Amino acid sequence: MTAQLVADLEVADRVRAAFTAEPGEVLAVIGPNGAGKSSLLHAIAGLVDVRGSARLGGTELLATPVRERRVGLVFQGQLLFPHLTALDNVAFGRRSRGEDRRRAEAVARDWLERFGIAELADRKPRELSGGQAQRVAIARALATDPDVLLLDEPFTGLDVSVQMALRIELGRHLRDFPGIALLVTHDAIDALTLADRVLVLDGGRVAQVGPPAEVAAEPRTPHVARLVGLNLVPDGDDLISFTPDAVTVSLAEPEGSSRLRWRGPIATLAPHGDAVRLLVHASPDLLADVTPAAATELELVPGQEVWLSAKATAVSRYGAREAGR
Structure with a gap:
């Protein structure tokens, strides 16, 4: 069972944020451009220099080598390996941890099936639509059984109809996900439909934390107010x-x-x-x-x-x- 995440992070002079996230919880991170949303996720993933602490149960993530952190990361631009098939992309994380090919591919096929794209297993990224590629990217992150799933604006750049379909699919998988999910988004719909709680960043600082309905009813920053039409x-x-x-x-x-x-x-x-x-x-x-x-x-x-x-x-x-x- 995944443990609670307790973080107090400082990324350069841009972000200073303290927060907690519970097992099975989806925490949406919202705020204006430049607020530090992506920096916060990249700090937990080990992609940027960071000071402070991010304790997952008894493990200090910041002191753990990046390859050993049980963290899955989904970028907004998919960033699939162009030379690998969809199946190999999804199996990559488990293969890189030393798991044998047969087992890794079996898990990868299962995840492609869950996302309804099993028939695309042998296609390269250039042969996939944007929605298909993002499904592969999310499946790749989930296939590693991460303790923390980091989703950095996963619907950006997709057609509205594709966004809606993928949002429903992702919501279904997040309901069954036992770990912690942090979702960076600029869309109020994502926060209201996918998140258990919302963390608002403004100017690199935490301005508000609470359930989506509470944050929407009593916004404390102009950005959130505008997002919900107030x-x-x-x-x-x-x-x-x-x-x-x-x-x-x-x-x-x-x-x-x-x-x-x-x-x-x-x-x-x-x-x-x-x-x-x-x-x-x-x-x-x-x-x-x-x-x-x-x-x-x-x-x-x-x-x-x-x-x-x-x-x-x-x-x-x-x-x-x-x-x-």
């Missing part, structure tokens, strides 16, 4: 979040003391379902949904100064920092 406004020691459809757009300053209000120019307008979604540079940037009729009546165009307001009863207010952080 507005986020700092207000002293509190944060205020609210949906774009809770915002009223007007050309004149709104009246009434019960309304929160902001002013700024329209940056963009775009269709959003049955509404027109505005991005307004209102310090901070805010989203507002209006009906097409209202957009036409107000003659809204990019660059136009508008007032935004929301009823105090339509916003959620909570502490800027999590309890205990």
Whole structure:
């Protein structure tokens, strides 16, 4: 049985993150570009210099030679060995540990079967589609029976329909995976559907940790708020979040003391379902949904100064920092 992972890592001057992950848990790592998400995974895998500690039960991973760490890594670009077949790619990890060819290939065939691509066993990577190649890459990582599975944006670059199918498949395998899975993603759907908990990195530091629904309901960074379609406004020691459809757009300053209000120019307008979604540079940037009729009546165009307001009863207010952080 895989043990708990307790990590406190510092990668150069870019990332400083402390967290824990439990056996059988999928921990999604999200944050803006440059937040240090991939660096965190690469540190655990031994691909970058790192200070600190990453204890897996009684084993210190950082003191363990990279080849001896029971860690599986899936990159966003597959990175399969081009000269090997799909079968040999999946068997590679076990063969490199000294397992005999027959046993390694049997395990590899089993994993190709689980991903529904057993008939592709003899194909080289250049003969595979992007989705097929990524299935092979994930099977290669899982075939080694890792204690920790590191998934670095595994759906990036794939067609939307392929992403959806692969997300469902991966979710099925992760439910049966006894180890710890760390999933770096930029997509809220991945975090909400695959993860047991979410770790938010911002500026190389941990900004928030919690169950997906909790993080989505009370985001503590603008990036997460935007991912889940919420507005986020700092207000002293509190944060205020609210949906774009809770915002009223007007050309004149709104009246009434019960309304929160902001002013700024329209940056963009775009269709959003049955509404027109505005991005307004209102310090901070805010989203507002209006009906097409209202957009036409107000003659809204990019660059136009508008007032935004929301009823105090339509916003959620909570502490800027999590309890205990």
